[in-house]
Amino acid sequence: MFKVAVIGASGLLGRAVVRELAAETAWQVVPTAFRHGGPQQAVLDVRDAQAVSAFVEREAPDAIVLAAAERRPDVCEHDPAAARALNVDAVRSIAAAARRRGAWVLSISTDYVFDGTRPPYRIEDAPNPLNAYGHSKLEGERVLLETSDNALVLRLPLLYGPIVGWHESAVRSLVPAIVASAQPGAQAAPMDAWATRYPTFTPDVAFVIRELLLRCADGEPVRGIAQWSGDEPMTKSDIAGRLAQALGVEARLLAQPTPTDATPRPRDCHLDSSRLEALGMGRRTSFDAAIRAVLDAFTNRAAPGNA
Numbered sequence: 614m615f616k617v618a619v620i621g622a623s624g625l626l627g628r629a630v631v632r633e634l635a636a637e638t639a640w641q642v643v644p645t646a647f648r649h650g651g652p653q654q655a656v657l658d659v660r661d662a663q664a665v666s667a668f669v670e671r672e673a674p675d676a677i678v679l680a681a682a683e684r685r686p687d688v689c690e691h692d693p694a695a696a697r698a699l700n701v702d703a704v705r706s707i708a709a710a711a712r713r714r715g716a717w718v719l720s721i722s723t724d725y726v727f728d729g730t731r732p733p734y735r736i737e738d739a740p741n742p743l744n745a746y747g748h749s750k751l752e753g754e755r756v757l758l759e760t761s762d763n764a765l766v767l768r769l770p771l772l773y774g775p776i777v778g779w780h781e782s783a784v785r786s787l788v789p790a791i792v793a794s795a796q797p798g799a800q801a802a803p804m805d806a807w808a809t810r811y812p813t814f815t816p817d818v819a820f821v822i823r824e825l826l827l828r829c830a831d832g833e834p835v836r837g838i839a840q841w842s843g844d845e846p847m848t849k850s851d852i853a854g855r856l857a858q859a860l861g862v863e864a865r866l867l868a869q870p871t872p873t874d875a876t877p878r879p880r881d882c883h884l885d886s887s888r889l890e891a892l893g894m895g896r897r898t899s900f901d902a903a904i905r906a907v908l909d910a911f912t913n914r915a916a917p918g919n920a
């Protein structure tokens with residue numbers, strides 16, 4: 614039986630991957646979490662190399678999907694050592710354990726390895742990260758591919774998908790400010806209108822990951838670097854407008870034409886997805902349809918101000 618370990622199964626992307634893999638009823642899926650796991654998830658601190666090695670030996674997976682990371686740029690900027698421990702050192706120990714076991718590793722990376730000045734970015738374009746997050750993820754990519762020759766880096770842009778709290782994705786974290794701006798007498802909510810993003814739906818990424826795992830199960834794993842991206846360019850200000858529409862609120866948004874973040878961020882890192890497209894892989898759900906489904910599911914459980 615084909616066995617897949619999903620490390621970081623409690624996160625935004627990891628949850629979508631586990632949900633998608635449930636469709637492969639003949640596979641065994643072993644999800645792990647650290648602080649937010651449920652009863653079905655093994656607890657694994659990926660910073661503990663011995664625990665990682667013991668986990669891989671015990672479970673003996675054929676494939677490992679690594680979705681655990683420190684993905685918040687501001688946190689990485691303030692504590693680059695902690696970011697490295699997760700985004701670089703943990704990748705090394707997982708890749709080494711996988712190599713010993715003969716397992717294929719798919720590790721998630723980011724469009725922030727590029728500087729955002731010359732999109733679209735092809736796989737072979739030179740990375741040039743602007744912040745500590747991008748640096749740590751780029752080093753993680755290199756460490757993965759140096760440690761194992763049976764591994765794939767999958768670079769992704771801004772993600773959104775089913776959430777457990779508004780804070781969870783940079784897309785939906787805009788919702789409380791949008792809702793507040795619609796209250797009588799409220800200030801307009803400032804929204805970045807400088808950087809272009811390609812918000813990508815986590816169930817679509819999970820679908821791509823399942824297709825990649827199917828190739829691995831068939832003995833034809835994709836190796837090296839691949840990229841996947843949504844194809845609807847938007848600034849955060851555009852995203853906020855679409856969210857307000859989906860929420861049915863009269864938001865007052867103030868478009869910011871220059872960057873306002875303390876941590877430097879790239880302007881436009883559009884990722885070229887042609888390697889996976891040429892393999893016949895991929896799925897793209899339209900932003901409006903996806904965001905309505907996400908908001909409906911979440912607002913049935915919590916009001917924006919309460920989450």
Ligand SMILES: NC(=O)c1ccc[n+]([C@@H]2O[C@H](COP(=O)([O-])OP(=O)(O)OC[C@H]3O[C@@H](n4cnc5c(N)ncnc54)[C@H](OP(=O)(O)O)[C@@H]3O)[C@@H](O)[C@H]2O)c1
Nearest residue numbers: 621623624625626646647648649658659681682684770772
């Ligand atoms: N979110 C985005 O917009 C975005 C964009 C591009 C690329 N990415 C990349 O996509 C991947 C997944 O991101 P995400 O948004 O799903 O992240 P997330 O929601 O922040 O989830 C992070 C995951 O890492 C786990 N984790 C944290 N510390 C750990 C530790 N010491 N040991 C084991 N697990 C640990 C968390 O587990 P607990 O919560 O259980 O502690 C959680 O499952 C990351 O590689 C990220 O860099 C994300």
